[in-house]
Amino acid sequence: MNAQTEVKADPNQKMMTSDEAMALATQDTVLTPRFYTTDFDALDAIDVSLVREEWDQLIADMVGDPNKTHFRHKDDFAGIIEGLEPELRAEFTDFLVSSMTSEFSGCVLYAEIAKRTKNPDVKQLFKLLARDESRHAGFINESLKDAGIGVDLGFLTKTKKYTYFRPKFIWYAVYLSEKIGYARYITIYRHLEKHPENKFHPIFDWFEEWCNDEFRHGEAFAMLMRADPKLLEGHNKLWIRFFLLSVYATMYVRDHARPVFHKALGVDPTEYDYEVFDICNTIARQVYPVELDIDDPKFRARMEALRQAALRIEDGKAQGGIGGLMKRASGMAGAGYNFVRMYFQRPKTHRLPAKIRLQPAW
Numbered sequence: 378m379n380a381q382t383e384v385k386a387d388p389n390q391k392m393m394t395s396d397e398a399m400a401l402a403t404q405d406t407v408l409t410p411r412f413y414t415t416d417f418d419a420l421d422a423i424d425v426s427l428v429r430e431e432w433d434q435l436i437a438d439m440v441g442d443p444n445k446t447h448f449r450h451k452d453d454f455a456g457i458i459e460g461l462e463p464e465l466r467a468e469f470t471d472f473l474v475s476s477m478t479s480e481f482s483g484c485v486l487y488a489e490i491a492k493r494t495k496n497p498d499v500k501q502l503f504k505l506l507a508r509d510e511s512r513h514a515g516f517i518n519e520s521l522k523d524a525g526i527g528v529d530l531g532f533l534t535k536t537k538k539y540t541y542f543r544p545k546f547i548w549y550a551v552y553l554s555e556k557i558g559y560a561r562y563i564t565i566y567r568h569l570e571k572h573p574e575n576k577f578h579p580i581f582d583w584f585e586e587w588c589n590d591e592f593r594h595g596e597a598f599a600m601l602m603r604a605d606p607k608l609l610e611g612h613n614k615l616w617i618r619f620f621l622l623s624v625y626a627t628m629y630v631r632d633h634a635r636p637v638f639h640k641a642l643g644v645d646p647t648e649y650d651y652e653v654f655d656i657c658n659t660i661a662r663q664v665y666p667v668e669l670d671i672d673d674p675k676f677r678a679r680m681e682a683l684r685q686a687a688l689r690i691e692d693g694k695a696q697g698g699i700g701g702l703m704k705r706a707s708g709m710a711g712a713g714y715n716f717v718r719m720y721f722q723r724p725k726t727h728r729l730p731a732k733i734r735l736q737p738a739w
């Protein structure tokens with residue numbers, strides 16, 4: 378984590394400015410959304426013939442562009458963020474900036490792959506993916522601009538640090554980020570259908586169709602991996618477990634840092650997170666032969682211990698001095714220890730289904 382670039386939403390502050398939103402979007406910590414780059418030449422060798430039939434159907438659906446007119450911004454967003462209670466406003470703004478950064482990070486990576494690859498299947502897919510993510514990021518940014526806190530996306534592209542990953546690690550990470558994005562949005566959407574009194578901003582009305590885009594994106598990455606079966610065998614199963622745990626742990630720590638936001642939605646962050654993990658685990662059976670046992674009480678206790686350790690790191694940073702340093706060291710050791718223990722818990726295993734494609738039925 379980089380303490381220097383860390384910016385915290387301050388509930389006492391009257392209103393976040395555009396510069397602060399930018400600082401929030403550009404910060405790089407283990408918990409914040411990253412920008413990725415990869416070995417673009419390696420992508421030219423991708424061959425989807427093993428999954429050709431399902432691939433062509435998926436691409437045809439994406440070319441059909443079912444959400445073409447969905448992301449039209451409406452005037453009635455104006456003034457809503459400004460009208461929220463200060464603590465809720467701070468956490469909701471943090472949620473929007475972090476979601477926007479993650480949407481835009483997808484857009485930048487996908488557009489770059491589309492531009493650089495010579496492989497026609499890969500090029501076509503990534504153009505379609507970049508089209509969707511640019512709409513998603515733009516839509517959130519418009520909502521932030523209504524409150525005077527929009528982020529300059531061109532500037533963000535130039536200032537954000539890029540993390541290099543080999544293509545297979547990009548697939549493991551991005552597949553999960555698309556599917557967990559779907560699971561997060563649909564869980565909030567279904568909850569607000571039942572509790573419309575908790576819908577404190579109209580942006581949640583867009584979540585259902587929105588997350589169907591993310592679902593399709595995830596399908597594409599599932600097919601890319603199933604097209605190259607060795608990515609899902611042998612020692613790669615250890616990498617899959619690592620990515621599953623990293624994504625789940627990050628989400629757990631990050632969501633619990635927004636208690637007021639979840640209270641306003643009428644959602645308990647622990648229950649919400651495990652509902653999302655459950656959906657994500659179920660979907661991921663289409664591609665991952667291993668699954669984390671999230672219902673094991675030991676897993677849940679260790680996840681919570683990891684979160685407590687992450688809080689000690691934050692406390693230590695805020696405190697400073699020798700005492701703060703000790704707290705940080707103890708927090709890091711605790712976080713690492715609990716991560717490793719969860720990692721080595723026995724996973725569930727599956728045989729992969731013959732048919733890959735799923736429908737967003739949650």
Ligand SMILES: [Fe+2]
Nearest residue numbers: 480510513591
């Ligand atoms: Fe998206």
Ligand SMILES: [Fe+2]
Nearest residue numbers: 555590591594
């Ligand atoms: Fe996506």
